[in-house]
Amino acid sequence: MSLEYVTYEKKGKTAVLTLNRPDKHNALNEPLLTDFDAALKAAEEDTEIGVVVIKGAGKSFCAGYDLNGDETSDPAYDWRNKPMMHDLYTRQARRQDRIENLAKFPKPTIAQIQGQCLEGGCSIMMACDFAYAVEDAIFGDPSVRMGMCTDLPLWYYLIGIKRAKELLLTGRTIDAQEAQRIGMISKAVSANEIEAEVEKMVQVLLASPTDSLRNNREAFHAALDSRGLSAGFRFAKDMRVFSVLQRPGSRPREFNFFETRDQKGFKAACEEMNAPFKKIGY
Amino acid sequence: MSYEFIIYEKEGKIARITMNVPKKHNPLGKPMMREIVAAMEDAAEDREIKVVVIKGAGKSFSSGHDIPKIGMDIELGPEYAGKRPPAKLLIERDEWLKEEFYQYVYTYAKPTIAQVHGYCIYGGNNFQLCCDITIAAEDSQFKPKGDTIVTIASYMPADTWSTAFGPRHLGVKMDGKIAEKWGIVNKAVPLEQLEEEVEKMARAVALMPDDSLNMNKKCLNSMMEFDGLEAAWNTTHIAHAMGTHQRIRSDEFNIFKTRADQGASAAIKSRQRKR
Numbered sequence: 001m002s003l004e005y006v007t008y009e010k011k012g013k014t015a016v017l018t019l020n021r022p023d024k025h026n027a028l029n030e031p032l033l034t035d036f037d038a039a040l041k042a043a044e045e046d047t048e049i050g051v052v053v054i055k056g057a058g059k060s061f062c063a064g065y066d067l068n069g070d071e072t073s074d075p076a077y078d079w080r081n082k083p084m085m086h087d088l089y090t091r092q093a094r095r096q097d098r099i100e101n102l103a104k105f106p107k108p109t110i111a112q113i114q115g116q117c118l119e120g121g122c123s124i125m126m127a128c129d130f131a132y133a134v135e136d137a138i139f140g141d142p143s144v145r146m147g148m149c150t151d152l153p154l155w156y157y158l159i160g161i162k163r164a165k166e167l168l169l170t171g172r173t174i175d176a177q178e179a180q181r182i183g184m185i186s187k188a189v190s191a192n193e194i195e196a197e198v199e200k201m202v203q204v205l206l207a208s209p210t211d212s213l214r215n216n217r218e219a220f221h222a223a224l225d226s227r228g229l230s231a232g233f234r235f236a237k238d239m240r241v242f243s244v245l246q247r248p249g250s251r252p253r254e255f256n257f258f259e260t261r262d263q264k265g266f267k268a269a270c271e272e273m274n275a276p277f278k279k280i281g282y
Numbered sequence: 283m284s285y286e287f288i289i290y291e292k293e294g295k296i297a298r299i300t301m302n303v304p305k306k307h308n309p310l311g312k313p314m315m316r317e318i319v320a321a322m323e324d325a326a327e328d329r330e331i332k333v334v335v336i337k338g339a340g341k342s343f344s345s346g347h348d349i350p351k352i353g354m355d356i357e358l359g360p361e362y363a364g365k366r367p368p369a370k371l372l373i374e375r376d377e378w379l380k381e382e383f384y385q386y387v388y389t390y391a392k393p394t395i396a397q398v399h400g401y402c403i404y405g406g407n408n409f410q411l412c413c414d415i416t417i418a419a420e421d422s423q424f425k426p427k428g429d430t431i432v433t434i435a436s437y438m439p440a441d442t443w444s445t446a447f448g449p450r451h452l453g454v455k456m457d458g459k460i461a462e463k464w465g466i467v468n469k470a471v472p473l474e475q476l477e478e479e480v481e482k483m484a485r486a487v488a489l490m491p492d493d494s495l496n497m498n499k500k501c502l503n504s505m506m507e508f509d510g511l512e513a514a515w516n517t518t519h520i521a522h523a524m525g526t527h528q529r530i531r532s533d534e535f536n537i538f539k540t541r542a543d544q545g546a547s548a549a550i551k552s553r554q555r556k557r
Contacts, residue, residue, distance in 0.1 A: 144498055150502075156509075162415065164502050165498075169393050235501065242497065254492070280486055
């Protein structure tokens with residue numbers, strides 16, 4: 001199938017989905033997400049496909065939701081535009097559902113990470129069963145430094161409350177070694193090993209009986225739901241909407257990301273936001 | 283307000299609470315806990331303060347709720363001294379701990395950072411688990427040194443927060459490095475770097491937007507609630523209350539008898555030597 005922002009390849013029994021906006025570090029916007037949904041649906045419905053691999057074209061896996069400020073970003077998430085709550089709920093519900101459905105996808109999923117794996121990109125990765133990353137990949141949610149609340153309950157379930165709080169209350173990013181150590185990803189590997197590492201796991205999964213994989217994975221999903229994961233997605237959606245409606249950064253003495261971006265550009269705004277943290281090693 | 287059991291300081295955006303009964307390794311009795319809460323309330327209302335650091339004076343963070351009195355509780359009144367208190371009163375005591383202290387700390391609106399060194403055991407460990415982020419000295423002890431013997435069922439559902447591995451931690455030596463590995467603390471550093479690491483962390487948190495801190499903490503705490511935290515508190519009250527009904531066989535080490543015969547330090551020391 002031919003899509004503009006996600007490449008869909010069928011390699012034997014593997015569907016390989018590659019996010020394809022490399023000039024923007026595969027930042028997520030509506031056109032890309034629409035293609036992503038179509039690609040996932042195709043992988044789900046093709047009975048010959050046993051495993052799904054998700055990658056990013058170019059230097060990074062995915063830098064998160066597009067906040068560039070040009071027409072490719074989502075206006076509802078732009079505080080200048082005073083969004084309708086109704087609009088935000090609708091949009092956020094779609095984002096949440098996408099991640100939740102990926103976390104409960106009927107076939108096993110593997111994320112292959114290089115470069116930036118941030119915010120929405122980190123969500124996609126955490127929703128996959130397995131994640132392999134090149135050693136210098138970086139993970140985290142810098143949008144908390146802009147004033148936003150996370151929309152992902154999986155932080156708690158994957159890495160535990162202490163580490164989840166540390167990362168979300170500082171906006172710190174971590175490398176693949178630390179991500180592996182704390183259980184956020186399966187394994188950190190060198191750039192020339194990663195293809196082979198992913199392929200190894202693909203073969204393991206394809207060698208397992210379909211019903212067995214499904215049975216086991218559904219058991220985990222059911223257990224997590226009984227531990228509140230569904231409620232977690234629901235609540236995190238509300239918190240995210242609330243945090244956007246709050247228009248953070250508009251308070252005195254607080255850094256205003258959007259204002260700075262409009263005056264100086266996206267890159268400069270990110271640098272200015274991170275500078276005081278960088279100064280103390282965060 | 284003047285404090286008898288703690289030192290309370292504010293500096294810029296950071297408030298610091300130091301538990302201050304160093305001779306006894308800062309045990310968490312009711313007066314100490316009340317002062318901690320009072321100081322935290324002040325920090326909550328002070329618009330300047332963004333983050334609260336909690337630490338212990340002297341050699342340790344905290345030895346927990348009065349160890350010499352394990353199995354009994356003099357706060358129940360002198361008529362109960364030496365006697366096994368009824369379950370109702372034990373459970374009430376635990377509910378006080380939960381509502382007036384532990385839940386106050388863990389639902390606190392502003393971020394908390396525990397700075398741990400030395401002993402951080404029993405109630406002390408519960409306390410640091412209720413804080414958002416913990417940095418510990420590598421040689422801090424989360425179980426009494428050498429202790430691999432379990433006594434009263436741990437009060438603390440907080441244990442269940444970071445120990446999805448359940449009873450596997452029982453009897454395992456737990457210093458700062460091991461605690462870091464298991465996710466019970468965020469980071470373990472050499473003791474001489476502890477102060478500086480906590481300072482850096484506090485400053486990073488203080489740079490964050492107010493709403494972000496408030497909302498992300500609330501969001502993550504809610505995940506624990508959805509995961510059954512409130513129910514877990516209640517189940518551990520029962521387990522804890524049952525602890526007074528433990529019987530020790532004649533061929534087993536009996537900390538209660540040793541404490542009665544030789545005093546608390548001897549009991550704790552001899553428990554260690556048994557290993």
